[in-house]
Amino acid sequence: MIATHPEVDTILSVPPAPRTHVTIRGLTKSFAGAPLYTNFNLDLPRGKIVSIFGPNGCGKSTLMNMVAGLIPLDAGEILFDGKSLADTTIGYVFQNYRDALFPWLSAYDNIAYPLRRGGMKEAEVKARVDELIALFEIRFDLKRYPYELSGGQQQTVCIMRALAPRPEVMFLDEPFSALDFEMTLFIREKLQEAHQATGVTMVIVSHDLEDAVFLADQILLLTRRPTRIAEIVPFDLPRPRTPESVSDPRFVSVKARTLEVFRREMAA
Ligand SMILES: Nc1ncnc2c1ncn2[C@@H]1O[C@H](COP(=O)(O)OP(=O)(O)O)[C@@H](O)[C@H]1O
Ligand SMILES: [Mg+2]
Structure with missing residues (x-):
């Protein structure tokens, strides 16, 4: 391909690092004329857990939502293994x-939803949900509806639904923010087990320093907007x-390092 456009030049000039899964190049996004991301580049490693941490409003959710295709980019390119x-x-x-969760569907039907929507046969749907039940050691009745479940159980169902179609990449926006401490410990453990069992690439947004560090292979620290990478720890x-x-x-030393960068960025 011959690069004729400046944006394409930028995209081509940063080769992906080895074992990269997601390649973000030249990402640009403004809201109401105020730039949030300008020419932002990032590689997400395959099979790893990356936590995104940064000041409130710096664009953590927006970044993840753009990568997940929920919000359009103004410019740039995002590829998954080149796809x-x-x-x-x-x-x-x-x-x-x-x-x-869909309130009119049972927990089971919520988890099965993406599988059925993908045209999977009912016997295979059941086999896949059973696998997830075993992986998550589910002891509550999945015939119950979301309103009959505790917060932690609902979040577990959300994670099972996301994992059901065997995703290559899983995105989680503040998965611990509405959980009490006991449930946070449980969900951390389950996410780690799911990651170890599947090797799925995970991206987790967190505003809590300990949550951000706990599961991460890398902590991606963002600056205040217009947002850049402050550091990857x-x-x-x-x-x-x-x-x-x-x-x-x-753990203590990585947390301290992350806090130091965060403080530096808040002071900047
Ligand atoms: N739909 C939108 N319209 C206008 N501004 C938005 C919209 N979504 C996000 N923003 C702004 O973009 C910035 C980043 O938001 P967000 O990604 O939600 O931050 P974070 O998740 O890091 O707290 C904030 O300043 C927010 O006000
Ligand atoms: Mg957010």
Whole structure:
């Protein structure tokens, strides 16, 4: 391809890093004339968990929603293994589980929804939901409706629904923000197990420092808007991480480093 357009030149001049899954090039987005992202480039590694952390309103949700195809870009290109979003299976867990499930469907039917919509036969649907029930060690009755479930159970159903079609990439916007601490520990553990069992690439937005660090292979720290990458902090503490991991010196040091960058950006 011959690059004739300046934007294409930018796109081609940043080759993806090895083992890259999602390639974001030249991403540009404004709201009401105010730039949020200008020529933003990012690689998301395959099979890893990346947490997005940054000040309130810096564009964490917008970035994830653009990558997931929920919000249009003004300019730029996002590829999944060189493919477009249309050729990629993704999963998405919305920020507010209370509004995310279909209230007129049972928990089971919510989880089965994307499978049936994809034309899967009922026997295969059941087999897939059974796999997820085993993976998540579900003990509550999935015939119940969302309003009959606790918040944590509803969030578990949201995550099972997102995982049901075996996504290549799973997006989670503030998955812990409406959970109490006990449920946060449970969902952390389940997400980690699902990640280890499937190798799905995960992107998690969090405004809580400990949540952002706990599951991450990388913490992507964003600046205030117009938003740039402040720093990408790697975190290679072995898995499975446990509730005790938060007092591991490596955890403490990555958290401190992340806080330091965050503070620097707030002062800038
Ligand atoms: N639909 C929209 N219309 C106008 N401004 C928006 C819209 N969505 C987001 N914004 C603005 O873009 C910025 C980033 O929002 P968001 O991605 O939700 O931030 P975060 O998730 O980091 O808190 C904020 O300043 C927000 O007000
Ligand atoms: Mg947000």
